[in-house]
Amino acid sequence: MFAAFFTGFPDMRYDIEELIAEGDKVVLRGKGHGTHKGAFMSMPATNKTVNIDEIHIVSVENGKITAHWAVFDQLKMLQQLGVIPTQGH
Numbered sequence: 001m002f003a004a005f006f007t008g009f010p011d012m013r014y015d016i017e018e019l020i021a022e023g024d025k026v027v028l029r030g031k032g033h034g035t036h037k038g039a040f041m042s043m044p045a046t047n048k049t050v051n052i053d054e055i056h057i058v059s060v061e062n063g064k065i066t067a068h069w070a071v072f073d074q075l076k077m078l079q080q081l082g083v084i085p086t087q088g089h
């Protein structure tokens with residue numbers, strides 16, 4: 001998944017807005033931003049910039065990540081790429 005994402009958005013960068021660790025869990029809330037310069041999910045490059053809100057939760061045991069869950073606003077990303085219209089447009 002990461003390889004496909006960075007192929008489509010080779011300049012993708014992430015800003016960490018919050019990082020919380022408690023017990024065996026780490027939660028990261030951040031924003032990704034990049035330019036759609038390559039094929040992604042069967043979509044040819046649009047050269048449009050996207051800003052994506054993300055939340056990641058990882059479970060850690062013995063210093064290693066044992067599970068990962070992520071949520072990001074795919075609808076907003078597709079609207080920014082012009083693939084799905086925004087409401088009222």
